[in-house]
Amino acid sequence: MSSKEPFYPVALTVAGSDSGGGAGIQADLRTFAAFGVFGTSAITAVTAQNPAAVSRIDVIPGDGVRAQIKAVRTKLAVAAIKTGMLANAEIIRAAAAEIGKIQCPLVVDPVMISTSGASLLEESAVAMMREELLPLADWLTPNVHEAELLSGMKIRRVEDMVAAGQYCADMWKCSVIVKGGHMQGGNGIMTDVVIHEGKVLALTSPEVPDTQAGHGTGCTFSAALTAGFALGGNWKQVLKTAKAFVYGSLAEEVVVGAGVHAMYPPLETYDAEINLKRIDN
Numbered sequence: 118m119s120s121k122e123p124f125y126p127v128a129l130t131v132a133g134s135d136s137g138g139g140a141g142i143q144a145d146l147r148t149f150a151a152f153g154v155f156g157t158s159a160i161t162a163v164t165a166q167n168p169a170a171v172s173r174i175d176v177i178p179g180d181g182v183r184a185q186i187k188a189v190r191t192k193l194a195v196a197a198i199k200t201g202m203l204a205n206a207e208i209i210r211a212a213a214a215e216i217g218k219i220q221c222p223l224v225v226d227p228v229m230i231s232t233s234g235a236s237l238l239e240e241s242a243v244a245m246m247r248e249e250l251l252p253l254a255d256w257l258t259p260n261v262h263e264a265e266l267l268s269g270m271k272i273r274r275v276e277d278m279v280a281a282g283q284y285c286a287d288m289w290k291c292s293v294i295v296k297g298g299h300m301q302g303g304n305g306i307m308t309d310v311v312i313h314e315g316k317v318l319a320l321t322s323p324e325v326p327d328t329q330a331g332h333g334t335g336c337t338f339s340a341a342l343t344a345g346f347a348l349g350g351n352w353k354q355v356l357k358t359a360k361a362f363v364y365g366s367l368a369e370e371v372v373v374g375a376g377v378h379a380m381y382p383p384l385e386t387y388d389a390e391i392n393l394k395r396i397d398n
Contacts, residue, residue, distance in 0.1 A: 124194040126347040129219075130340065131159045131212050132201030132228075133174075137167035139379050140333035141201060145340040146364070151382035152344035157193060159185035159212070159277055162204045165288035168332045168377055171272035176204045177213065179211035197347035199224040199339050205239070206245040213249040222346040225254040226339035229313040231261035251289040255346075258339050259285070264295045272300070278310040279396075286312040294342075294356070296322065296335065307364075310396075311356065320356055322364040323392055330370035337380060338363045354394055361387040 128149050134142035142158050149156035165173035189195060198216060200223070203209045216223060227246060229238040233270040238246070243266065251257065261272050263366050267288075278295040287294045292313040311318040341362040345355030365383030375381045 124196075125155050126153070126196050126344075126349075127157060127193050128203065128340075128343050128347040129157045129159065129186070129189055129195045129198045130343070131161060131182070131198065131203070131216070132336070132378055133162040133164055133204065134160050135333070136163075136165050137332075138373075139168055140336045144333045144336040145201070145343075147201065147382065148337050148340035149344050149347075151362070152341065152345050152348065154344045155193075157189045157195070159363060161202055161208050161212070162197050168379070174204075177208070179207035182208050183215045184364070190215070195219050196349075197222045197224070197343045199343040200250065201226050201336055201339065202228040202252075203242070203246070206239065206242040209245045209250055209341040210240055213253060217249075217253055220254045222259060222343075223253055224256045224339050224346070225250060225345045226258045226335055227251070227263050227267065228335070229258070229266060234393065246361075247348065251291070254289060254291040254341060257285055257289065257291050257293045258296060258335070258342070259293070260296045260298045260335060261300050275308060275310060275319070277310075278308075282310050282312040283317070284290045292352075296338065309360070313352065313395070316395055318393055318395045320360050321392045322360050322387075325364065325367040328367045328370060330355050330367055330380040333365070333380060334363055337366060357388060357391045361391045364390055 130145035133141045135143050146156040159182050161177055163175045198386040214334040215318045264281040265272050270281045282293040282295040295310045297308045305324045307322050307324050309320040313321050338359055341359035365387040366380035370378045
């Protein structure tokens with residue numbers, strides 16, 4: 118037996134805690150486990166919430182977030198990182214300073230605006246994210262509202278998603294996935310736009326009809342990407358598998374309370390339902 122054993126894949130999530138379990142740290146660690154990746158975390162905020170409402174948010178001091186990341190990186194072989202809810206400028210600066218010391222893929226889910234359009238990040242923190250964190254990103258995964266804010270463009274159709282994604286890719290020298298989310302296409306297909314190494318692609322899945330378990334889809338997608346990169350996967354397969362994981366988690370939703378539905382790691386494999394194809398040629 119070799120004296121130097123290969124490390125088990127480790128992923129780090131820097132995000133907020135969701136007491137209801139549907140999103141944030143809880144969704145990230147659940148996703149890492151489903152992919153067979155050892156999950157670690159740095160908690161940025163503790164929220165009191167369920168799928169219906171957020172009743173309280175207690176933000177962790179920036180030094181506390183930085184200490185968590187440092188504690189992980191100094192002893193564990195982190196193979197991929199994702200960021201989610203970072204709450205304020207202090208946390209973004211602290212997290213960016215420590216993440217910059219880790220050499221591995223970084224997936225930034227810029228939790229700035231919810232899919233309903235509600236602001237989740239202070240204005241000063243948006244500027245800090247643009248200046249300190251996004252330049253470190255390898256992959257950026259904004260929803261439509263966040264892509265509008267980052268690019269200054271209005272998004273009404275797929276062509277607009279492409280333009281906003283290309284702006285972000287050029288600005289921060291990273292790959293970008295603009296998530297179509299709840300933008301109404303009317304054709305039964307959910308489309309994300311991918312900008313990678315100068316190529317423009319559409320990442321699509323069938324729409325899951327009548328799902329009531331949409332809370333946490335963004336967190337789950339970025340966590341699935343992070344897990345795939347931690348495992349050393351080819352980028353095309355990582356993207357398709359992450360999309361399939363979200364689709365399957367919605368298709369196999371579970372009921373966790375009276376009228377409360379939640380996405381959950383699927384038992385089946387849904388890769389065959391996912392398409393990734395170029396749309397720029």
